[in-house]
Amino acid sequence: MAESGSNAIRFGILGCAEISRKVARAISLSPNSTLHAIGSRSLEKAQTFATTNSFDPSTKVYGSYDEVIDDPEVDAVYVPLPTSLHLQWVVRAAEKKKHVIVEKPPALDVKELDVMLNACKANGVQYMDGTMWMHHPRTKIMTDFLADSQRFGHLKAVHAIFTFLADDYFLKNDIRVKPDLDALGALGDVGWYCIRAILWAANYELPKFVTALRNPIRNDDGVLLSCDAALHWEDGKIATFHCSFLSHLTMDITVIGTNGTLHVNDFLIPYKASEVSFKTASKCWFTDKALEWTHKSSEQVVSTDLPQEVLMVKEFSGLVDGIKFRDLAPEMKWPTISRKTQLVIDAVKVSIDKGLQAVEVVY
């Protein structure tokens, strides 16, 4: 894999979103990547953004997104734009042979996403959505636990939560509450992580049915601020999630198998970037007279030199490097799980729109 230098993958960023600050830093910290350009609809805004965030003076600053994707030196773009703009810019970037990391949710529905994915495929570029926790080394270790027939057994139930308490400014102004920008609201933003977590726990087996739960909360423009849903598999597995902009910051995955249980309470953004933990329990039972447990869950600590967002960029750039320099094909895992997540998002939305009917998920 290329180290930062002449072979480093050169990124352009489309837009000065808050999340761009985090990803720009991640690109700079990733050993095989470099921040080449930032573009905004306003050159002044892009310049201020570059200065405020101490971008290297060599970083190109553009007053349009087109200039970023037209720059022949840009290998890959990061697209943190409002969801309603993803289709247009991901397709245009792919057509210019730019590899793409797109912020979640990637699309307003899977029909849009398929256009994007087809454009990436047709142009041989790597697609990845910006679900950073997938790249944390903890995730791999937890995956191994869930795959362990002795320690975990067969998956039976998952519960996922992502909530944060949006302030008044957010609830009035953030793109995630605007019907023309991020029409999926809390479902697309915080719900995305819950659904991804559930699919991850199910080894990406899609549920057969999805049912939204009663009383989703919307703002005056009809954008979801809070909702819940249940996912059902044919073998009896069940998952539920709760996502909301209206409750204290909470991010849990609880996964229960026949032999074991996994708990993680900071799954998508770690309490501490350098060191996280999770808890597993296996084959617990009660002592005589059910006075207490035979043993409690054990906590496992995972350290990482590079934060998960850097590992995401590094993983992506490694794949781009393979395509660019070693004639490899794009890694299909990332578009595949992105599409599955979007399919479930769509099903939850349809269920809500159809008065909480069970909606069949068709791949």
Added chain:
Amino acid sequence: MAESGSNAIRFGILGCAEISRKVARAISLSPNSTLHAIGSRSLEKAQTFATTNSFDPSTKVYGSYDEVIDDPEVDAVYVPLPTSLHLQWVVRAAEKKKHVIVEKPPALDVKELDVMLNACKANGVQYMDGTMWMHHPRTKIMTDFLADSQRFGHLKAVHAIFTFLADDYFLKNDIRVKPDLDALGALGDVGWYCIRAILWAANYELPKFVTALRNPIRNDDGVLLSCDAALHWEDGKIATFHCSFLSHLTMDITVIGTNGTLHVNDFLIPYKASEVSFKTASKCWFTDKALEWTHKSSEQVVSTDLPQEVLMVKEFSGLVDGIKFRDLAPEMKWPTISRKTQLVIDAVKVSIDKGLQAVEVVY
């Protein structure tokens, strides 16, 4: 309050259930209580049970339940019989002026429970169900957290889980899978705790609607082995629970408010009887660029000299003592929350039986 001795409340136990071993021990350890009698339909079984469990030789051993409730020296009975027998024996005990602790679920439905509660009321005896964790000092401390408008804020969502992996013997023979004994199956057994936890978190405000989730699992006799439901309040609060005999031992309550979150992973039987913990988080947010959390949840450890089942007996005997020696009235908190829990159980059952319709909960 009377100390163990002449004024100690004298208990009779109806039946040699496995749980009777735990409660007999609790009665012996409680400073204001004494185990006076054990009765079984078989005298031999009762004698063996008394010997095996090292009951004090002064403990009376009867070959019928009637002899226990007819014993004028018995102040209170503990009823661990199968649920289908609760109505008969609680009413008969109350009519003999015996105070009653009844194992959960107290009844097959609230109509039955009301007959039992009316009998207790008419005879001036204390009623309490055997939900032991209500009496752990941790529960009071967690209650205080949930009542704190600064640290916790307004309740928004609860998720409760109680599952354990029943073995083949249990699934074939346990009373909890027999339609004529404990027809409510997993809902009445493990689901009871989830529902009580949710009501506890909601300060016992009943939900307006209850909806069972898809695909409850039943055995060949139609008894529930696993089910899920959602509870909905008019102010938008939501709770979900998962209860099952088919998954690894897990017992979680997650409670989310506007300002804080509570996590407890051993809520109904503590990991260790003498020392437990729970986690709270308040006003968490992200650091700059959302790289990590401003602070993580904090764990609070609670020690207790007496295990929760002893504290249950002690609390109950204190109330009985007040009625017996100080002319106090029965404490209505316990029948009230028992009835509310049963009402929600009933609503889940009706929702399942009516194809997952939302069922209104009417007090």
